[in-house]
Amino acid sequence: MQIISPNYILTPEELLCDMSIAFDNTIKKIAPIEELIKEFADAKVTTLKTNSLLMPGLINAHVHVEFSANKTDLSYGDFMSWLYSVIENREDLISGCNKECMSKAIDVMLESGITTFGAVSSHAMDLEACANAAQNVVFFNELIGSQATMADALFTDFLSRLDASKSVQRDGFYPAVAIHSPYSVHPVLIKKALEIVKNEKLKLTAHFMESQAERDWLDNNDGDFKEFFETLLKQKSAVSDSKEFLKYFDEHKTLLTHVVKANDDELKSISSNKHTIIHCPISNRLLGNGAIDLTKLDEQNIDWVTATDGLSSNYKLDLFEEMKVALFMHSELPLLDLAKKLINSVTKNAADALGLNTGEIAEGKNADMLVLDLDKEPNDELAIHLILHRYNISKIYINGKLQKDN
Numbered sequence: 001m002q003i004i005s006p007n008y009i010l011t012p013e014e015l016l017c018d019m020s021i022a023f024d025n026t027i028k029k030i031a032p033i034e035e036l037i038k039e040f041a042d043a044k045v046t047t048l049k050t051n052s053l054l055m056p057g058l059i060n061a062h063v064h065v066e067f068s069a070n071k072t073d074l075s076y077g078d079f080m081s082w083l084y085s086v087i088e089n090r091e092d093l094i095s096g097c098n099k100e101c102m103s104k105a106i107d108v109m110l111e112s113g114i115t116t117f118g119a120v121s122s123h124a125m126d127l128e129a130c131a132n133a134a135q136n137v138v139f140f141n142e143l144i145g146s147q148a149t150m151a152d153a154l155f156t157d158f159l160s161r162l163d164a165s166k167s168v169q170r171d172g173f174y175p176a177v178a179i180h181s182p183y184s185v186h187p188v189l190i191k192k193a194l195e196i197v198k199n200e201k202l203k204l205t206a207h208f209m210e211s212q213a214e215r216d217w218l219d220n221n222d223g224d225f226k227e228f229f230e231t232l233l234k235q236k237s238a239v240s241d242s243k244e245f246l247k248y249f250d251e252h253k254t255l256l257t258h259v260v261k262a263n264d265d266e267l268k269s270i271s272s273n274k275h276t277i278i279h280c281p282i283s284n285r286l287l288g289n290g291a292i293d294l295t296k297l298d299e300q301n302i303d304w305v306t307a308t309d310g311l312s313s314n315y316k317l318d319l320f321e322e323m324k325v326a327l328f329m330h331s332e333l334p335l336l337d338l339a340k341k342l343i344n345s346v347t348k349n350a351a352d353a354l355g356l357n358t359g360e361i362a363e364g365k366n367a368d369m370l371v372l373d374l375d376k377e378p379n380d381e382l383a384i385h386l387i388l389h390r391y392n393i394s395k396i397y398i399n400g401k402l403q404k405d406n
Contacts, residue, residue: 001024001040002022002046003033003037003043003046004023005021006020006048006054007048007050008054009030009053009054009055010053010056012344016030019031020032021361023367023397023400025367026365026366027363027367028363029363030361033047051375052371053378054361055386056348056358057116057347057369058113058320059114059350060116060307061305061354062205062255063118063308064119064121065130065310066094066102066123066125067310067311067312069093069311070089071311074089074313077286079287079288080211082286102126102129103129108317109317109318110133112321113320114317115135115368115370116137116138116354117137118140120178121142121165122142124161124165127139127164135398136172137172137173137174138356139175140176141161141176142180143185144184145185146184147186147233148186148188151186155189155192172398175202176203177193177202179194181206181208182206182208182240182242183238186239187240187248190245191248198252203255203354204255210259210287210289211260213225215261218240219241219242221236243265249275253273254273254276256276258278258292259277260289260291267296267297271301276305276353277305278305278353279294279305280306280307280308280309280314283309285325287313294338305345305346306350307319319346320387323343323345324387326338327342327384327387336383336384339386339387343383343387367397367399369395370393371396372391373392374391
């Protein structure tokens with residue numbers, strides 16, 4: 001049992017002052033220090049310095065660790081140019097990121113305060129690095145393949161990777177399933193995978209409506225994807241339209257990534273099924289896909305969270321940087337309100353979407369916590385300042401264990 005005593009504690013509802021926390025792997029009690037010392041007499045007490053802020057660890061719900069070797073190899077500014085550059089450089093990127101490369105990316109996330117992440121894994125090359133990570137990991141085994149003739153082989157490979165992730169035996173590691181996208185996964189594969197998700201109650205994610213190319217292809221079998229599919233896959237039409245694809249996920253709460261080009265009917269379907277949207281602002285900008293309309297999501301009562309995507313479409317795996325970009329990207333929204341929503345989108349809301357017992361400083365929650373060193377006493381605009389300023393993270397706890405101390 002430990003007791004930690006900061007000046008301030010950030011909760012979703014309010015900023016607590018002069019309160020302390022008793023915890024082991026979970027938060028046992030929040031109360032004045034004298035009360036905790038009396039109740040937990042044998043606990044180790046850590047008193048933090050002036051203007052210390054304790055807040056929840058950050059949750060990066062969507063990242064591709066396998067593609068962490070990219071820095072200047074891929075083309076930005078246009079989705080199709082980026083996609084062709086991924087295909088052209090794929091082997092080099094994969095072979096160029098060994099276990100050390102992936103572990104470094106995971107450690108960088110930890111240094112920036114990310115205590116939980118959702119790893120979308122295409123090949124399971126990142127399994128060992130994720131299994132050995134200090135963080136909590138939701139390991140999304142990705143299913144991809146639009147050709148019916150390859151369905152059996154692709155599903156066998158998917159099952160092999162899923163089984164391998166199930167063999168990881170440690171607290172805070174969760175095998176899960178990712179369906180790549182409506183244009184890249186055959187309905188036969190989707191249905192078979194969702195049976196497993198349903199029977200084993202696995203967490204589920206998918207990319208959806210990231211680009212105009214996807215919009216045109218699913219609606220009209222036309223647009224920039226037409227030549228891509230005809231040339232590379234000898235495919236003249238989409239395997240699903242967007243309505244069919246979303247229908248598969250009825251009754252399966254799903255994290256849908258990007259959703260930049262979704263129409264009103266699709267948003268209504270997402271809302272009615274209580275799916276969550278993962279917003280990746282830097283990735284959307286670098287790939288030329290525009291900005292999602294957060295006002296529409298709020299109007300439809302759609303929960304959304306913020307994530308980095310992978311280094312194939314980002315320059316950092318840093319949620320403070322991601323929130324900062326989002327703060328400027330959505331310039332039409334009230335600044336303080338947006339800042340508060342962004343903080344929640346990488347803490348409480350992300351935990352709720354992933355079904356994890358973390359994401360907030362509250363009794364009974366896992367002790368995933370950050371200590372930030374503020375410059376001075378915080379004011380009502382704390383959420384803005386947390387995003388704008390790179391405050392030092394002096395301590396990081398994951399499930400009550402100290403992972404960083406400086």
